Amino acid sequence: MINLQTILNFPIINEGDIISDIIMDCIKYNKITLQNNDILCVASKIVSIAESRxxxxxxxxxxxxxxxxxxxxxxxxxxxxxxxxxxxxxxxxxxxxxxxxxxxxxxxxxxxxxxxxxxxxxxxxxxLLPINPDESAKNIGEKILNKLGINVAVIITDSDGRIEKRGATQIAIGIYGLDPLRTTSFNGKIIEETICDMFAASAGILMGQRGNNKPVVIISGYEFDFNQSSCINSALAKNKD
Amino acid sequence: MINLQTILNFPIINEGDIISDIIMDCIKYNKITLQNNDILCVASKIVSIAESRxxxxxxxxxxxxxxxxxxxxxxxxxxxxxxxxxxxxxxxxxxxxxxxxxxxxxxxxxxxxxxxxxxxxxxxxxxLLPINPDESAKNIGEKILNKLGINVAVIITDSDGRIEKRGATQIAIGIYGLDPLRTTSFNGKIIEETICDMFAASAGILMGQRGNNKPVVIISGYEFDFNQSSCINSALAKNKD
Incomplete structure (x- = not known):
């Protein structure tokens, strides 16, 4: 069972704000209990604003x-x-x-x-996007670890669509704590799944678009090995270099 | 709060099987209580096999x-x-x-x-894909309604990737009961979201890939207006005709 929940009454973010502190304040106010291996999806927009982009x-x-x-x-x-x-x-x-x-x-x-x-x-x-979304994700994750002693993974999400469909979904552009790919094998063949984008899209269900003011979604109940050195680059195809 | 759960001990599907019956049997066996406006995501593969594709x-x-x-x-x-x-x-x-x-x-x-x-x-x-994934979704939804008296939305999902990323996510290829797009307005501008793909991707977290044998995911807690005439076409950009 996986649970998705959003943080209500999230304040409007201004340049210079410390996103991790605001998340922790809001979680406390919302009486949400963070647990080890929860995954926080954070909309890139609030990160960009906080970083004065x-x-x-x-x-x-x-x-x-x-x-x-x-x-x-x-x-x-x-x-x-x-x-x-x-x-x-x-x-x-x-x-x-x-x-x-x-x-x-x-x-x-x-x-x-x-x-x-x-x-x-x-x-x-x-x-603009955060300069280094992996670093932005890591900053949030590390500050939460330092203050609450809880290891959460963090995914920075952005809106994007598919060429054949109307509308936008959410994809991952930065990650901390969780490998962006899930790898399994079947009949001797290695299968890769873009698990980071699956989490980003699932967060999008609750985030909604601009004006909705729900830029953070907490995903609980997914088991994974915490990996402090994960980064989005390991999921990039890099076929356009 | 949105919950995602999968159906355990799902049998191997054979040609001619009635997917809706098997889902209802498994739900009973798993002691899961379906509710109005739950969303069932069903992997296209089992639908294709049942339909002898x-x-x-x-x-x-x-x-x-x-x-x-x-x-x-x-x-x-x-x-x-x-x-x-x-x-x-x-x-x-x-x-x-x-x-x-x-x-x-x-x-x-x-x-x-x-x-x-x-x-x-x-x-x-x-x-091959189901001949008409919207029809396949509708069949499952209507049979559940007839037998259990519960209105569930059904999304038929398939694996697909993005050009810049390794791995695959899940996208929607057929839908019943739920508009495939979510439309909101902000500052007078209409914003469309591919909510069908967000649900498909979220189901992918639990479905996993081949050999995992978790082809059905139940999503609960999302509020929407039930729409019996929804179809995937209304989300397609149709820019390649």
């Missing part, structure tokens, strides 16, 4: 390439397109894929996300 | 196109490649995408699946 659109000057892509995807501000290109680390746009009304971006670590994971924060500001 | 490889004669694709993806039997082409409904291969070591297939209804959802059943047999 907010950028003013005024500060971005679009290149000719950004304007060219803007002609194909007119709904996207050319300055946001420029930042998508910047996030991929390839100024020539070679790690950006434009199809229909959609921009896919391959990040330097091998992650692939719609619009490089960039969201609008306000009319004139955007919000 | 098993094909002998001997019966398939590969076209020159299948042999051409086989040169790019040598690990795939040319006869299986032929059946992947067949499943897309486009003999010219226009709905098949070959990249690296991988064949993506767009099915006639707008669904996209690795290898058209075809799996090996044995050395000389393959297993």
């Amino acid at each position: 907010i950028l003013s659109l005024e500060s971005i000057i679009p290149s000719p390439l950004a304007y060219e892509i803007h002609k194909k995807v007119p709904r996207k501000d050319p300055r946001i397109i420029q930042q998508i290109i910047n996030e991929t680390g390839a100024a020539d746009g070679s790690r950006v894929e434009v199809s229909d009304n959609y921009i896919g971006a391959w990040l330097p670590n091998g992650m692939r996300l719609t619009s490089a994971g960039i969201d609008k924060f306000s009319e004139d500001k955007i919000i | 098993i094909l002998s490889l001997e019966s398939i004669i590969p076209s020159p196109l299948a042999y051409e694709i086989h040169k790019k993806v040598p690990r795939k039997d040319p006869r299986i490649i032929q059946q992947i082409i067949n499943e897309t409904g486009a003999a010219d291969g226009s709905r098949v995408e070959v990249s690296d070591n991988y064949i993506g297939a767009w099915l006639p209804n707008g669904m996209r699946l690795t290898s058209a959802g075809i799996d090996k059943f044995s050395e000389d047999k393959i297993i």
